[in-house]
Amino acid sequence: MKCDGCQNQATVHNLVIVNGKPKEQHLCESCAAKKGLGDGLAPVAQLLLQGIKHITAEAAAERAEEIPAISCQSCGLTLAHFRHSGLLGCPACYDAFAAQLGPLLDRAHDGATSHTGKIPGRLLTARATSPTTAALGAAPTLTHSGIDLAEYQRRENALRKQLDAAVAAEQFERAACLRDELLKLVNMVASGTTDDPASSGPASEGNAR
Amino acid sequence: MELSGLIPAEAINRGPQWLSGTGPEADVVISSRIRLARNLAGRPFPARSTLALRAATLQTIRDQLLSATIPLHASAPLPPAPGQPPGQASGQPSGQPPAAPPGQSALSTPRLAWADVHTMSALDRSLLVERHLMSKEHAKGKGLSGSTLATALVAASAPASSSADSNKRPPEPQTTLPDPRGIAVSLPDETLAVMVNEEDHLRVQVLLSGLSLSQAWTRIDAIDDAIEGVTRVAGGRSRTVLAAGANASGGTSTGGGLQFAYSPRFGYLTACPTNVGCAVRMSVMVHLPALRLTAEIDKVRRACKDMNLALRGFYGEGSETSGDLYQISNQGAFGKPEKSVLYEIEREIVPAIVRYERTARQQLLLTRRRMLEDQVMRALGLLRYARMLTPEEALASLSLVRLGSLLGIVNIPEQSIAQLIVLTQPAHLQRYLGKELDQQRRREARADLVRERMS
Numbered sequence: 001m002k003c004d005g006c007q008n009q010a011t012v013h014n015l016v017i018v019n020g021k022p023k024e025q026h027l028c029e030s031c032a033a034k035k036g037l038g039d040g041l042a043p044v045a046q047l048l049l050q051g052i053k054h055i056t057a058e059a060a061a062e063r064a065e066e067i068p069a070i071s072c073q074s075c076g077l078t079l080a081h082f083r084h085s086g087l088l089g090c091p092a093c094y095d096a097f098a099a100q101l102g103p104l105l106d107r108a109h110d111g112a113t114s115h116t117g118k119i120p121g122r123l124l125t126a127r128a129t130s131p132t133t134a135a136l137g138a139a140p141t142l143t144h145s146g147i148d149l150a151e152y153q154r155r156e157n158a159l160r161k162q163l164d165a166a167v168a169a170e171q172f173e174r175a176a177c178l179r180d181e182l183l184k185l186v187n188m189v190a191s192g193t194t195d196d197p198a199s200s201g202p203a204s205e206g207n208a209r
Numbered sequence: 210m211e212l213s214g215l216i217p218a219e220a221i222n223r224g225p226q227w228l229s230g231t232g233p234e235a236d237v238v239i240s241s242r243i244r245l246a247r248n249l250a251g252r253p254f255p256a257r258s259t260l261a262l263r264a265a266t267l268q269t270i271r272d273q274l275l276s277a278t279i280p281l282h283a284s285a286p287l288p289p290a291p292g293q294p295p296g297q298a299s300g301q302p303s304g305q306p307p308a309a310p311p312g313q314s315a316l317s318t319p320r321l322a323w324a325d326v327h328t329m330s331a332l333d334r335s336l337l338v339e340r341h342l343m344s345k346e347h348a349k350g351k352g353l354s355g356s357t358l359a360t361a362l363v364a365a366s367a368p369a370s371s372s373a374d375s376n377k378r379p380p381e382p383q384t385t386l387p388d389p390r391g392i393a394v395s396l397p398d399e400t401l402a403v404m405v406n407e408e409d410h411l412r413v414q415v416l417l418s419g420l421s422l423s424q425a426w427t428r429i430d431a432i433d434d435a436i437e438g439v440t441r442v443a444g445g446r447s448r449t450v451l452a453a454g455a456n457a458s459g460g461t462s463t464g465g466g467l468q469f470a471y472s473p474r475f476g477y478l479t480a481c482p483t484n485v486g487c488a489v490r491m492s493v494m495v496h497l498p499a500l501r502l503t504a505e506i507d508k509v510r511r512a513c514k515d516m517n518l519a520l521r522g523f524y525g526e527g528s529e530t531s532g533d534l535y536q537i538s539n540q541g542a543f544g545k546p547e548k549s550v551l552y553e554i555e556r557e558i559v560p561a562i563v564r565y566e567r568t569a570r571q572q573l574l575l576t577r578r579r580m581l582e583d584q585v586m587r588a589l590g591l592l593r594y595a596r597m598l599t600p601e602e603a604l605a606s607l608s609l610v611r612l613g614s615l616l617g618i619v620n621i622p623e624q625s626i627a628q629l630i631v632l633t634q635p636a637h638l639q640r641y642l643g644k645e646l647d648q649q650r651r652r653e654a655r656a657d658l659v660r661e662r663m664s
Contacts, residue, residue, distance in 0.1 A: 075253045087408070089257035091250060091470035091478045094485070101475075101482055105543055115476030117487040117546035118430070120469045121439030156473065 005031035072096040095183060156185055215324045215394060216336060221640050224628040225340045225416075226398045232419015236615050237563045239494040239534065240418055241555075242341070243425045245433055246479045246488040247411040248470040254480035255406045263406050264389040270405045271323060273467050274393050279435045280428070281319035281395050319395060326390035332645065335636035341416060342394055342402040401432060408480050409488075411436070420563075422491055422555040426547065438466015476543065483541050491550055492538030493559050494523075498612040499569035501533050502584065509562055513537055516558055523604070532604035532630070537562070574616060585613030589621075592663045597652040603633040603659060610663075625662055633659060 003010040008028035016023050027035065071078040077089035079097060088094065094101065102113075159182045166175040227240035248254055249270075255263055326334060326347060337343040388406075395401035404412040413436065415429040434441055470478040477488035484490075500506045513520040523534045537558065539550045573581045588609035591602065611626045613619040631637050633655050639645055642654055 075257055077257065085256075086482075087256055087480045088254065088478075088482060090253040091248065091472070094472055094475050094478055094482075098474075105475075105482065105485070114474045114544060115472075115486050116544055117476060117489075117542065118433075120471050120477075121434050121437055121441055122466065122468055123471060 001026050003028035003031050005034075070096065070100075098183075156182065159185065215322055215329075215333065215392070216340065216399070217396070218640070220397060220399070221336070221637060222628075222632075224631045225342075226400060227341065227416045227418050228627045228631060229418050230623050230627055232417060232421045234420040234559075234563050235418065237495055237497070237566045238420040238559065239496055240341075240416060241421045241425050242414055242416045242490075242492050242494075243422065243429045244412055244414040244490045244492075245429060246409040246477065246484050246490075247413065247433070247436070247467075248478055248480070249410050250468040250470045252410075255408065255410060256480060260389065266410055267325075267389045267391050267405055270403075270411060270467065271391055271393075273436060273438070274321060274403060274405075275323060277435050277438060277466065279321055279395075279401070280431050281321065282398060282400065282428070319398065321393050321401070322396050323391065323393045326392050327387040332636050332639060336640055337392065337394075339631060339634040339636050340399065342399060342414075343392055343404060344407060344412075347390060347392070347404050347407045347412075400428075403436075409484075420493065420555060420559060422493065422551050426491075426551055430547075436467060437469060486541065486543030487545070487547050487550070489542050489547050489550060490538055491554055492521075492536045493554060494534055494536050495559070495562055495566070496532075496534055496608065496611065497562070497566050498533040498608050499573055500566050502573060502581070503569045505565065505569060508565060509535070512558060512561065516553060518554065518558060531601055532608035534604075534608070570612070570616060581616075582613075582618055585609050585618050589613070589619060589663065592659045594660070595656045598633070598656040598659060599652060600633055600635060600655070603655060604630060607633070621663070629659060629662055 001010045002008070004026050006028060008030070010026035011029055012025075012027045012032035014025040014027070014032075016025055067080045067083060069078070072089055072093045073096060074092035075089035077093055077096075079100060082088060082093070082097060082100075088097070105113075159178060163175055163178040163182060166172075166178055227242075230239075232238065232241070249266060252258065252262065252266065255266070258266065324333075326343070334343065334348040338345055338348050390407070391405035393401075393403040393405070400416055402414050402416070404414075413429060413432060415425045415432065417425050472478060476486040479485050479488050497506060497509065500509060510520055517540060519536075519538050519540050521536045521538065523531050523536070537554065539554065542550050588606035591606045592598075592610065595602070607626055607630050610619060610621060611623065614621050614623050614626060632641055635651055638651055638655055638658065641658070646654060
């Protein structure tokens with residue numbers, strides 16, 4: 001079919017109401033564009049092409065972020081399963097999927113990166129305070145199975161900072177080491193083992209820079 | 210004896226305490242609720258636990274709930290038992306006696322009642338959902354696989370739940386897999402409810418009348434500690450913590466409370482990562498008929514959205530708004546302490562909404578009184594003369610009559626409206642009448658009950 005405005009092939013077909021009567025319009029792409037019809041009424045071929053582009057782009061994106069084959073050592077939940085159900089399997093999943101959960105939590109809770117609020121009472125047993133500190137009215141040091149929690153927090157924060165710096169500097173090997181250190185520290189407190197944190201925490205602090 | 214219903218007949222008749230209209234700002238704020246999610250350390254969350262493990266979890270938590278000294282309140286004001294108010298229960302129509310047995314004095318001692326949800330009848334489960342003591346999900350139970358495990362469980366759990374429950378109906382292993390779930394409710398006030406083996410091992414809720422989030426927090430905080438098996442004592446300037454009767458490495462078993470799953474980074478660990486952190490949901494139920502009539506309800510919607518709060522219907526997540534009742538609640542509390550969540554809802558957004566609603570009510574009275582009266586009277590007419598009523602119709606009309614009552618347009622005690630809001634729900638209606646009815650019969654019975662109470 002020829003274009004109403006010129007001799008080109010008509011690719012844009014439109015129905016307009018003129019004086020209450022329907023009127024067909026057949027235009028080529030350039031004439032349609034001149035009448036302002038081009039954008040809204042892309043030729044079928046173009047639509048199809050767009051669709052294909054879209055699909056392939058999606059597939060490519062999907063392939064690019066193929067779900068890593070991570071699973072929880074404790075309960076066996078895979079990352080794919082978690083993505084599907086939205087539910088984690090056990091407390092240890094939080095460590096196993098920490099890297100994946102980080103950004104998710106950032107989105108969900110206004111960019112917060114760690115918990116503030118209530119702490120289980122059982123995690124906070126007051127270490128027998130010396131008479132001096134008691135007399136001074138200072139709050140007793142909070143410990144968990146002999147681990148000084150304030151000290152632990154300090155170590156964890158330090159490790160975290162180093163880890164962020166290492167990632168920013170693309171020192172991934174170092175970052176992996178720091179991550180392992182951090183996990184060790186977290187696990188230690190979570191499981192209540194009585195290893196001395198001093199042996200693990202600051203070791204990496206020495207060669208931080 | 211309580212398992213056949215958990216909730217005593219007299220209480221069914223009276224309606225739950227949170228609907229009593231006795232709390233602060235009760236003209237707009239119906240109730241305040243705080244719910245905590247807690248999981249036991251070192252074991253999979255319910256959905257990933259085997260049935261046997263779920264049964265064990267249930268047992269552990271049940272033992273702790275029933276042996277710990279959980280602070281229950283005797284002083285909570287209860288609405289008057291119906292039956293008694295003049296001109297209400299006296300004119301019972303033929304063959305529909307109220308189910309309230311006389312002399313329930315033993316019920317006034319506060320106690321924590323336990324029931325195995327998987328052996329409850331569907332009607333009793335729905336009743337708890339209608340009273341907002343249990344979630345719909347908990348009432349339904351999760352789909353489970355592995356029927357052999359299920360059969361094994363029936364055998365395993367039978368002796369455990371036998372003692373006081375001999376007169377309950379036996380579980381039906383063929384039709385319903387006994388997914389081990391439990392619920393504990395404080396009686397007689399029903400302000401505390403604990404769901405066991407829902408999405409998380411424990412879901413603890415405190416539900417109070419009116420705008421009472423601070424009060425609810427104080428209570429649930431103490432209850433949470435009691436369940437964990439610790440006492441917190443004030444020391445120095447700050448509030449410090451001492452574990453009592455519990456050794457910190459004691460695992461999750463008996464002999465001194467429960468060890469909750471917690472990480473210093475993530476906080477209280479929950480099955481759904483959107484709850485992680487404080488694992489707290491605070492919600493306030495508000496009644497906003499005037500804002501709907503003045504088409505200003507979007508104001509509330511926008512305000513909630515701006516503050517990242519959820520606005521939901523009468524029955525929470527996924528439910529439609531009905532009867533102009535809305536629930537405003539936080540969505541997650543990670544990196545934000547409980548007190549901040551509480552402050553935002555109780556001090557910031559809800560007072561603003563209360564002001565909007567009150568202004569809208571006064572505006573209607575001043576400028577559109579005829580329309581307002583028309584709406585209220587039509588609703589009253591429906592309640593007084595209809596011969597069949599759906600729960601939605603009843604709730605929508607009761608909502609308008611409540612507004613009319615608050616504004617002095619009709620002289621109907623608010624208490625009887627509140628009672629009807631619950632009594633017209635399907636399970637309540639059937640429990641009240643003492644028989645199971647199909648949908649058609651329920652509509653008829655509902656209309657009869659409402660007509661009799663509203664005349």
